[in-house]
Amino acid sequence: MPTxxxxxxxxxxGKPIEKGDHVYTKIRGGRHEGDVEKIINSExxxxxxxxxxxxxxxxxxxxxxxxxxxxxxxxxxxxSGK
Numbered sequence: 001m002p003t004x005x006x007x008x009x010x011x012x013x014g015k016p017i018e019k020g021d022h023v024y025t026k027i028r029g030g031r032h033e034g035d036v037e038k039i040i041n042s043e044x045x046x047x048x049x050x051x052x053x054x055x056x057x058x059x060x061x062x063x064x065x066x067x068x069x070x071x072x073x074x075x076x077x078x079x080s081g082k
Contacts, residue, residue, distance in 0.1 A: 009039050009055050009071045017057055022077040025069055032067050033077075034059035040068070 009017045017023065017036060024033035038058040040046050046054055049068070056068040 009041070009057065011074050011076045012072055013075065015076050017071050017074065017076060023057065023059060023069075023074040024077060025073045025075065032059075032061040032065075032069070034061045034067070039071075 011017050011023070017039065019036050019039065021036045022034070023036055024031050036057055036059050040049055040051055040056040040058065041054055043054070046052065046056070049056075049058070051068055053070070055071055057071050057074060058066065058068050061067050
């Protein structure tokens with residue numbers, strides 16, 4: 001069950017995003033893709049991570065770069081059909 005800070009964080013398709021989900025977003029001819037490590041919803045956590053415009057979804061992309069995106073820009077990859 002998601003904690004209060006993780007409730008109602010939705011992807012571009014309106015699907016809930018939770019820690020551990022595999023997400024991606026298109027960027028300038030490529031994409032950022034990775035597993036959700038943290039969802040920032042509180043001002044205190046945002047200060048600690050030096051972030052603004054909450055909520056943010058944090059993950060490490062396929063090149064090892066830490067990234068933070070707005071949840072509404074992300075697609076959740078459903079691996080259950082594989």
